[in-house]
Amino acid sequence: MSTMADSLCAQFDLDAMFPAPTDLLGIAFAKQTCGECPARAECLEWALDPASRCNFGVFGGLTAEERRELIRQRNLGNADRLDYGKFPPKKARIAPAV
Ligand code: SF4
Secondary structure, three states: OOOHHHOOHHHOOHHHHOOOOOOHHHHHHHHHHHHOOOOHHHHHHHHHOOOOOOOOOOEOOEOHHHHHHHHHHHOOOOOOOOOOOOOOOHHHOOOOOO
């Protein structure tokens, strides 16, 4: 079993795995990288799982659109809602840089 530590994309700039939907060259590069990655199967399942789903980028060799189709075919349902907790009180917030 592979782990994310084995992932090819972790060896370079991760931005390459998030090409714009119209960036066909970028998508091809990301897919080629996934195609050679030992963690591909685990990565794809992670990206499809409702608890860890990611709706953008290339994961496990599939674009977000391709994953949406797979999610529909497998009837995996909607992604879990993330709970970021309560917003901190105003006095506890860090002032924005000016
Ligand atoms: S399958 Fe692709 S996105 Fe997933 S870890 Fe491997 S290179 Fe990264």
